[in-house]
Amino acid sequence: MSSRGLFFLVIFSLSALSGFLAENEEPAGLVMNYYKDTCPQAEDIIKEQVKLLYKRHKNTAFSWLRNIFHDCFVESCDASLLLDSTRRVLSEKETDRSFGMRNFRYIETIKEALERECPGVVSCSDILVLSARDGIVSLGGPYIPLKTGRRDGRKSRADILEQYLPDHNESMSVVLERFANIGIDAPGVVALLGAHSVGRTHCVKLVHRLYPEVDPALNPDHVEHILHKCPDAIPDPKAVQYVRNDRGTPMKLDNNYYRNILDNKGLLIVDHQLATDKRTKPFVKKMAKSQDYFFKEFSRAITILSENNPLTGTQGEIRKQCNLSNKNH
Numbered sequence: 494m495s496s497r498g499l500f501f502l503v504i505f506s507l508s509a510l511s512g513f514l515a516e517n518e519e520p521a522g523l524v525m526n527y528y529k530d531t532c533p534q535a536e537d538i539i540k541e542q543v544k545l546l547y548k549r550h551k552n553t554a555f556s557w558l559r560n561i562f563h564d565c566f567v568e569s570c571d572a573s574l575l576l577d578s579t580r581r582v583l584s585e586k587e588t589d590r591s592f593g594m595r596n597f598r599y600i601e602t603i604k605e606a607l608e609r610e611c612p613g614v615v616s617c618s619d620i621l622v623l624s625a626r627d628g629i630v631s632l633g634g635p636y637i638p639l640k641t642g643r644r645d646g647r648k649s650r651a652d653i654l655e656q657y658l659p660d661h662n663e664s665m666s667v668v669l670e671r672f673a674n675i676g677i678d679a680p681g682v683v684a685l686l687g688a689h690s691v692g693r694t695h696c697v698k699l700v701h702r703l704y705p706e707v708d709p710a711l712n713p714d715h716v717e718h719i720l721h722k723c724p725d726a727i728p729d730p731k732a733v734q735y736v737r738n739d740r741g742t743p744m745k746l747d748n749n750y751y752r753n754i755l756d757n758k759g760l761l762i763v764d765h766q767l768a769t770d771k772r773t774k775p776f777v778k779k780m781a782k783s784q785d786y787f788f789k790e791f792s793r794a795i796t797i798l799s800e801n802n803p804l805t806g807t808q809g810e811i812r813k814q815c816n817l818s819n820k821n822h
């Protein structure tokens with residue numbers, strides 16, 4: 494064979510091989526800018542709505558960020574989180590793990606804006622993922638290019654949710670194992686928990702560290718503040734009592750979280766363990782020093798999370814309304 498022929502043969506087999514790999518590595522169907530032909534304005538509309546909502550209610554961005562964890566981590570990014578309870582089925586939103594989640598009605602605001610422009614085209618699961626991406630930017634975090642093309646599930650996963658979402662006091666071994674199951678390693682877990690650099694934690698999730706005795710692992714300077722915010726061992730369920738996750742920069746997604754947890758100011762047991770467990774502590778220290786490193790790992794982990802087991806092609810449906818599957822209309 495001539496060297497030219499050999500050259501083409503090599504190129505041909507390389508491209509066949511990479512085609513083969515791509516087919517097996519990519520989650521089938523997810524691509525960049527999936528709606529470029531069917532609804533070219535889709536991503537701009539979402540961005541615009543996220544910005545408008547953020548202007549009115551800053552905490553919507555916290556919700557978009559928490560949503561991507563609670564939806565994508567439970568088996569699939571399929572917007573099952575957004576479904577309301579029906580007469581027979583409990584919604585994921587109403588389980589204990591979803592305690593404190595808010596702003597779901599503003600997802601409908603975004604969906605309505607898209608339906609006006611391109612009815613029946615853009616899935617609620619893509620809205621959930623892209624609103625998280627744009628919310629992260631509102632909070633001063635990195636811009637993370639994310640793929641689209643997800644379709645919406647038809648059923649609630651409330652019954653299996655606890656097998657996936659760790660509790661506030663879960664051991665680091667369980668936390669690391671559950672994230673490893675979807676391909677997120679220790680630095681990825683450390684970076685994702687950096688989301689607790691914004692938002693709040695209600696006293697019901699904290700009182701076990703305060704009463705009857707204060708957890709000696711908590712920084713005494715911080716205890717004073719927490720006790721002030723959570724004065725009752727059994728918080729009044731009607732009084733919305735909570736502590737801000739990061740007193741220093743509560744509205745910014747930044748690496749202050751890592752300095753806090755190294756300073757024993759982590760609110761949840763999992764936050765505290767992240768800073769003390771030998772498998773995660775080195776990454777906590779590195780992220781406390783470098784915002785760039787935090788953002789790099791955070792972007793990588795959010796990307797993996799956002800591509801967890803999506804419904805694509807002809808699976809699932811495109812919901813008309815994000816809180817209801819179409820058959821329930």
Ligand code: HEM
Binds near residue numbers: 552595660661662
């Ligand atoms: C081990 C894993 C995790 C546990 C056990 C956990 C648990 C919690 C708990 C108990 C709260 C307080 C809820 C309340 O009282 O209102 C909370 C808040 C929050 N979590 Fe997590 N979380 C975890 C991981 C994550 C991840 C991976 C993200 C996002 C990437 C995230 C984003 C948030 C946000 C943004 C808030 C504040 C929400 C608000 O203020 O509305 N969490 N989390």
Ligand SMILES: *[C@@H]1O[C@H](CO)[C@@H](O)[C@H](O)[C@H]1NC(C)=O
Binds near residue numbers: 660662
């Ligand atoms: C974690 O906290 C819950 C209450 O929120 C409690 O029922 C459970 O026993 C605790 N688990 C561990 C391992 O301490």
Ligand SMILES: *[C@@H]1O[C@H](CO)[C@@H](O)[C@H](O)[C@H]1NC(C)=O
Binds near residue numbers: 577598814816817
């Ligand atoms: C779903 O959301 C719509 C629009 O926000 C609301 O009017 C409706 O009551 C919700 N449906 C249920 C079953 O809660």
